[in-house]
Amino acid sequence: MAELNKLLRDNIRKLIPYSSARSEYMGEASVLLDANENPYNEPVNRYPDPLQIRLKKQIARIKRTTPASVFLGNGSDEAIDLIIRAFCEPKQDNIVSIDPTYGMYKVCADINNIEYRKVLLRSSFEIDVESLLDSTDQHTKIIFLCSPNNPTSNSFYRDDITRILKSFPGIVVLDEAYIDFSTGEGFLPSLTDYPHLVVLQTLSKAWGMAGLRLGMAFADSRIIDVLTKIKYPYNINVLTIETALKALRNPGNKEKWVSAILHQRDILEKELNTLSFVLKVYPSDANFLLVKVNKPHEIYQHLVKQKIVVRDRSSVSLCEGCLRMTVGTKDENAMLLDALKTYQQN
Numbered sequence: 147m148a149e150l151n152k153l154l155r156d157n158i159r160k161l162i163p164y165s166s167a168r169s170e171y172m173g174e175a176s177v178l179l180d181a182n183e184n185p186y187n188e189p190v191n192r193y194p195d196p197l198q199i200r201l202k203k204q205i206a207r208i209k210r211t212t213p214a215s216v217f218l219g220n221g222s223d224e225a226i227d228l229i230i231r232a233f234c235e236p237k238q239d240n241i242v243s244i245d246p247t248y249g250m251y252k253v254c255a256d257i258n259n260i261e262y263r264k265v266l267l268r269s270s271f272e273i274d275v276e277s278l279l280d281s282t283d284q285h286t287k288i289i290f291l292c293s294p295n296n297p298t299s300n301s302f303y304r305d306d307i308t309r310i311l312k313s314f315p316g317i318v319v320l321d322e323a324y325i326d327f328s329t330g331e332g333f334l335p336s337l338t339d340y341p342h343l344v345v346l347q348t349l350s351k352a353w354g355m356a357g358l359r360l361g362m363a364f365a366d367s368r369i370i371d372v373l374t375k376i377k378y379p380y381n382i383n384v385l386t387i388e389t390a391l392k393a394l395r396n397p398g399n400k401e402k403w404v405s406a407i408l409h410q411r412d413i414l415e416k417e418l419n420t421l422s423f424v425l426k427v428y429p430s431d432a433n434f435l436l437v438k439v440n441k442p443h444e445i446y447q448h449l450v451k452q453k454i455v456v457r458d459r460s461s462v463s464l465c466e467g468c469l470r471m472t473v474g475t476k477d478e479n480a481m482l483l484d485a486l487k488t489y490q491q492n
């Protein structure tokens with residue numbers, strides 16, 4: 147890895163962060179008159195802990211890492227944006243990523259005026275590692291990867307990701323939003339081997355809390371410190387912290403939901419494969435199925451008429467003819483299949 151200070155933008159390296167009332171005084175106090183809060187209307191009258199210490203401790207315990215390796219953001223999207231802003235100089239640096247993948251990497255790059263280079267996956271949806279590395283140059287600060295990948299639903303070969311980590315000297319962001327649905331264990335256990343690796347996870351999918359907006363970035367504490375320095379002081383609100391703390395005490399719920407979803411995914415896949423207009427259901431390591439059909443727009447509209455909405459991915463690279471279907475409850479999936487069967491009869 148290149149030296150962190152060389153990868154960082156100058157202004158970020160030199161930045162003196164805002165110091166909030168709640169970060170200047172960190173002890174246990176009973177009379178809080180330091181932050182111009184209203185003394186009434188508990189608990190939301192108080193500013194949240196800007197460092198989210200209790201929540202980070204609990205997440206670190208569950209993820210078998212240390213609180214110093216954890217950054218918490220307003221969804222993974224905040225972490226994606228902050229990583230770009232920390233390392234990429236607008237109109238000068240660039241980002242390399244795979245295509246197709248999650249759309250937010252490019253949107254955040256565009257907002258920050260950073261060149262975004264897409265490298266097409268192979269038709270098997272695997273990474274073309276040579277092309278990816280060939281697309282980097284001395285101005286490439288970040289490579290974004292996503293495994294299991296959205297919308298292709300596959301996990302990449304561990305060896306391919308490792309080769310990228312070993313060859314590229316900049317920051318490698320590996321988005322593991324769907325890792326709890328995967329048969330692989332992901333890269334969190336390897337974090338200590340790669341000081342330039344940032345692993346993104348989220349409470350939005352397996353944990354069933356997309357509405358809370360809590361994303362996690364795991365990395366070397368020096369990278370975490372940079373992200374912490376440039377975030378909004380109170381980026382995670384009091385209600386999110388309290389709700390997440392409570393939910394994380396019951397990891398059994400998440401495990402129960404994941405196994406129910408995986409079971410339903412297998413049933414849905416089998417049933418979809420019996421439909422004449424389904425050309426292919428791609429193998430999934432996530433909570434959704436990428437389904438190639440003969441007439442994606444017509445089938446999409448047919449479902450909408452029956453108040454069922456899936457994602458039309460047919461205009462995405464390598465996904466011609468494809469709809470992306472999230473695995474729902476048993477009843478929801480049955481409704482989807484029933485609706486599809488009435489299309490078959492048309």
Ligand SMILES: *Cc1c(COP(=O)(O)O)cnc(C)c1O
Binds near residue numbers: 347
């Ligand atoms: C759903 C998803 C996320 C989650 O984003 P949040 O902002 O944490 O809700 C992140 N990455 C990918 C690839 C996703 O599909």
